[in-house]
Amino acid sequence: MASDPAVIARGEWHPANSSHATPSVLRAENGRLVAEGEGTVLAMAVPERVEISPRVGSIPRRLTFPDGSVLETRDNDAIDAYLRTQRGARSGFVHRLEQFHPRLIAITIAVIVLAASIYRFALPALVEVAILVTPPFVPEMIGSGTLASLDKTVLKPTELPEAERQAISEGFEKLAAHSEGGKQAYTLNFRDGGVIGPNALALPDGNLILTDDLVKLAAGDREMILGVLGHEIAHVEGEHSLRQLYRVAGVAALVMLIAGDVGSGVEDILTQGGALVALSYSRSAEAEADRRSVEFMNAAGYDPAALARFFALLEEKLGDHGDTSMLSSHPGTPQRQQDIRKYSQELKSRSGAR
């Protein structure tokens, strides 16, 4: 094609809105762009009025003339060379970044660093903003909905004696009185846990569920039960479940926005797998709840380290001697016991000094 210096590129010309194609050449003549085919001029215009589609990879380029007719060409390099003479080096900036070039390594590293810092700094900030703007009825709706569906599926009415429940409830109110919301913010529900076994759950609206199995497991150690309840109160107080929910949703939304199309498989995992992750608390939330339990117990005049006894019991029953593992969201129970005992010593010595 270099035979004719005025020829810019070769392609096919379509009349406006028609699929009919004519082999055609693009020429620059007297400051105009001309589409010429079979010896006749098919379309002509000054370069400013010809719309040239930006380059993406090596897909065909479209040059749309003011009359709506289109010249389509695969001669991308020739069009780029022409544009450089017309518009200077600035044209096609994004495409030049995209080319397979060692520079892409730097871009990739920049993306990894930026993505890591978004995860580390921007995501927690977004979660805090979301917590701030969440109207109070949202946790109430989540809480009452979850309690109702749990009652329908796994939970059964409690079989604990009235006196036992009374005693635990009294202790619970004492603990709750020291939390930020006061005792009216929390309700303790006794249930037979069924398959969930010995367990205590905190719902975001302040409803706590204590299963009969856990009370039996404690074998009369009421302070230990209260230590567990203090831990659950702290989860509600710190809005841990809402935080975790926003965190998971935020990760999914950011990945989809930034990566664009991630494929339907990854999308499913992000949304459905994310929902599963949202049900558990993060490691830092667990540690915070442990510390708050110690504080509540201390303030209410109970043994602050009672929660550690529960973990010791779990350890004995479950054989959980594992140290903190990267895979688990829960710190290994030996580590948690140690932290609880250390913190309660600290609190005791502080109040003793006063």
Added chain:
Amino acid sequence: MEFQAKPPVEAGKFERASFTGNASEYFGIWIVNVLLTIITLGIYSAWAKVRRKRYFNGNTVILGRAFEYHATGKQIFIGRVIVFAFLIVVNLLTAINPLFSAVTTVLILVALPWLIMRGLRFNARVTSYRNVRFDFVGSAGGAFVAIMLGSIVAFISLGILAPLASRWSWRYVFNNLRYGDRAFSTDPSLGSLYRVWILPALMFLFGAFVSTAIIISIAVASGALSGGDGVSSEETIGRFAFAAFPAVVLAFLLYGLAGLFYRAGVRNVAWSAAKLDGRHELLSDLSRWRFAWIAISNVIVTIFTLGLMRPWAAVRLARYVNEHTGIRIHGDPGQVMSSIEATGAAISAEYMDMEGFDFGF
């Protein structure tokens, strides 16, 4: 690569599509999209989408010609701003009075079929082939029946009526699709849809059976163990959770596999029953195993490379799907294809339209 070198087409032979892009080229486009999206705090994502769609359309080649995507970043950006503003207003209103959330939920549900229809129409109208645009003429009522009612029917019947729902939705999509002044049509028979439904349905049943059997046997075993001493079932609960985990994973995998099998099978049936202009037959002959293998290995590779291999995965799937899609033109393809003219609303390139709901058309 030259347009002039048209492949000679024998009458009565299917012409297959191809994908001319490659992973290294797309990697550059993708990683720059990601970088610019982050730097511009998400604003560039609209323009990034245009570059991505143009790359995939422009590399989808059939009968020697590529498709083109015409939406502009500005168009998509405005659509997203409207959706975002709407969500903020809804959230503000619900903060003032929770009753608004009920009102807006109903509103969104009512508007959903309309949004689906608009999304299909937008995507059709911004796609062209040989300088002629596609169009979509379906109604919101049609979307309500075909997509929403269909999903409900499939869900309530526990998937037994899923082929019926698939038939409705593919008929809605194809029978309302236009290429210039020519119409697409399809009428997949229920019998052939049920033939591709049997295997996924059996896989689904098998998955449900195996996982419940495992869970029940563990629950029975743990009940027997803890029943005697009356202490606690904490230990067995631990074992229970540990043993139930593989059952859940197995079920999850089987359901995913069944879904992929069904998707590929239904696509084959619906496309192979479809015609352009009442005579030119379309073809889809995906191998269900191969399609599922590509989809699943793509997910695994993408996750283990923290997304960096996503461009490779996307190109790989596009290539496989394109190469198993074709058309048989009755008559001389050159003459048939060049006689098609653009008509209707899709004709004006200047029209403003909102993207609506991207339905993955």
